[in-house]
Amino acid sequence: MSRCLITGASGFVGSNLARRLTREGWNVRCLVRGTSRLDQIESLGAELVEGSLNDAEGLKRAAAGVDAVFHVAGRTTAFRASEYMRDNAEGTRRLAEACAAAERPPVFVMVSSLAAGGPGTLQAPRREEHPEKPVSAYGRSKLAAERALGELAGIMPISVVRPPMVFGQADRASLQMFLQFKRLPVHPSPGFRRFPVSLIHVTDLCDAIVRIAERGERLPTSDDGPAAIGVGKYYAAADRHVTYGQFGQLAARAAGWRIMPLPLPKPIFWFAACLGEAVGRLRKRPAMVNIDKVREATAKGWVCSDEKIRSALGYKPCATLEERFAETVAWYREHKWI
Numbered sequence: 001m002s003r004c005l006i007t008g009a010s011g012f013v014g015s016n017l018a019r020r021l022t023r024e025g026w027n028v029r030c031l032v033r034g035t036s037r038l039d040q041i042e043s044l045g046a047e048l049v050e051g052s053l054n055d056a057e058g059l060k061r062a063a064a065g066v067d068a069v070f071h072v073a074g075r076t077t078a079f080r081a082s083e084y085m086r087d088n089a090e091g092t093r094r095l096a097e098a099c100a101a102a103e104r105p106p107v108f109v110m111v112s113s114l115a116a117g118g119p120g121t122l123q124a125p126r127r128e129e130h131p132e133k134p135v136s137a138y139g140r141s142k143l144a145a146e147r148a149l150g151e152l153a154g155i156m157p158i159s160v161v162r163p164p165m166v167f168g169q170a171d172r173a174s175l176q177m178f179l180q181f182k183r184l185p186v187h188p189s190p191g192f193r194r195f196p197v198s199l200i201h202v203t204d205l206c207d208a209i210v211r212i213a214e215r216g217e218r219l220p221t222s223d224d225g226p227a228a229i230g231v232g233k234y235y236a237a238a239d240r241h242v243t244y245g246q247f248g249q250l251a252a253r254a255a256g257w258r259i260m261p262l263p264l265p266k267p268i269f270w271f272a273a274c275l276g277e278a279v280g281r282l283r284k285r286p287a288m289v290n291i292d293k294v295r296e297a298t299a300k301g302w303v304c305s306d307e308k309i310r311s312a313l314g315y316k317p318c319a320t321l322e323e324r325f326a327e328t329v330a331w332y333r334e335h336k337w338i
Contacts, residue, residue, distance in 0.1 A: 003027040005066045005106075007053070007095065008073030012171045013111060015040035016202045017070055017209060022046060031062050031073070040170050053091030059098035068107045068213050069099055074145075076138065077286035077293075079277075084141035092145035096152050105156030109213045111205075112146055114164040114198065114235065115139030119299035122196045122241060126304040128230030136295045146233070153219040153232070159212045160219065160233045161205075164304055165247075168202030168324065169331035176288065177251060178329075178338050186262040187248030190269045190294070195244040196301040198237040201324040204317045208236035211313040235304040238324070239317045254325035255338070269294050 004021060008014035009030030018041050021028050028046040032038065038048070051058035053073060063069060075087040092110065099105055118133035120126030134140045149158050167174045181187070189195055200208075212234055219232035242250065245261035252259040273294040276287035296302070309315040319327070332338045 003029070003066045004068040004070060005029045005031060005049075005063055006070045006072060007031045008071075008111075009041055009046070010036035010038055011072065012168075012173070013166060013202055013205060014070075014072040015170055016168065017072060017206045018044055018046055020203075020206045020210070029062065029066060031059075053087065053094055056094050056098060059095050060101060063095070063099045063102055063106065065102075066106050068109065069095070070209060070213070071095060071108065071110045074111075074142070077288060077290060078137070079281065079286055081137035081141070084137050085144060088138075088141035089144035089148055093148040096149050096156075096158070100152045100155040107213055108149070108156055108158045109209055109216075110145065110149060110158070110160045111209065112142045112160050112162045112233075113139065114162050114302055114304050115296060116142035116146060117162055117235075117304070119301055120198075120303040120305075121301040122303055125198075125241075126235065128233045128235065128308055131229070135299055136292045138292055139296070150219050154221040157218040158232065159216045161208055161212055162233060162235050162304070163200050163205050163208075164198035164235075164237055164302055166200055166202055166205055167251075168328050171202065171328070173288065174251070174328070175332065175337055177248065178255060178332065181248075181252050181255070181257055181259050182338065185252070185257060185259040187245060187252070187259050188262045188264050188269075189244045189248075190297045191263065191266050193263075195297075196241055196303050197244055197247060198235075198241050198302060198304045199247065199321065200237050201317070201319070201321075201328075203324075203327075204238065204315075205236060207318070208234065208309060208313075208315050211309070211315055216313060234309040234313075235306045236309050236315060237304055237306045237317075239320050241303050242321070250321055250325050251328075254322070254329045266298050269297060 009018045022044045049062045078084050117126045217232045220228035273291045276289040280287035
């Protein structure tokens with residue numbers, strides 16, 4: 001494979017994937033919106049194609065002649081569940097149908113989310129073969145997107161990767177946490193209990209995506225039945241799991257700061273979510289802190305097992321969490337983000 005299409009290439013994960021593939025000699029085509037911020041990809045020499053997941057004919061042109069499609073684009077915040085479904089599920093279906101209609105359908109790799117599978121704990125980490133139990137509208141929309149892909153599994157090779165929380169260079173979501181630490185050295189967490197999470201650095205996620213594209217399992221057809229649950233899907237994570245409090249401490253320590261984990265009663269987070277919803281509607285832009293995200297934050301934990309991709313595809317994080325946070329902070333400072 002040498003020619004690919006990346007959706008969501010102007011975003012955090014997509015821009016890192018585009019950078020890696022360009023460096024490795026791939027001919028990279030990026031699907032971008034007219035309003036997309038291109039500062040992370042315009043210097044790569046990639047082909048930029050303006051379009052959206054709502055334009056079926058445009059998607060056919062974008063997918064023409066490529067060997068692989070990396071579907072990274074997706075909505076992460078919304079006012080209504082229908083918006084998640086429209087962009088994540090229906091947008092994925094439209095892109096996949098465009099690919100399936102090609103003279104030579106490409107390998108299709110979708111970047112989904114651990115949220116599609118549902119919560120997991122240290123004692124019972126989420127695995128590919130477990131029945132899916134999403135708790136948020138976002139997670140349900142990602143699962144619906146995966147199921148839409150399953151309907152085309154007999155036409156083209158399709159695989160899914162479900163990363164947990166992703167961090168790293170060019171991540172504007174984690175940036176907000178670092179900026180908050182500069183203003184107030186505390187790390188709020190919901191509830192008075194240890195909240196375990198899996199993390200993955202974007203460099204390791206990109207490695208997992210490429211491995212899956214090159215030699216991963218593909219989604220089964222509908223004829224394969226219940227025995228095929230989890231086939232063609234992968235979780236990938238960092239070198240170890242941590243608590244949400246430890247996550248904040250690792251990030252702050254990499255920046256040379258000291259912070260204090262601050263467990264708070266869950267009702268405070270629900271109040272903040274309602275406030276965020278109200279402010280977001282006034283600004284006509286969904287807030288990062290919203291009711292759907294608090295549904296996820298008040299689950300038992302977000303831990304996944306990546307044993308499958310490690311044993312089957314040789315995936316292994318190339319650095320520790322400490323080293324990855326140090327890289328992230330160095331990038332933020334080099335680009336004057338913090």
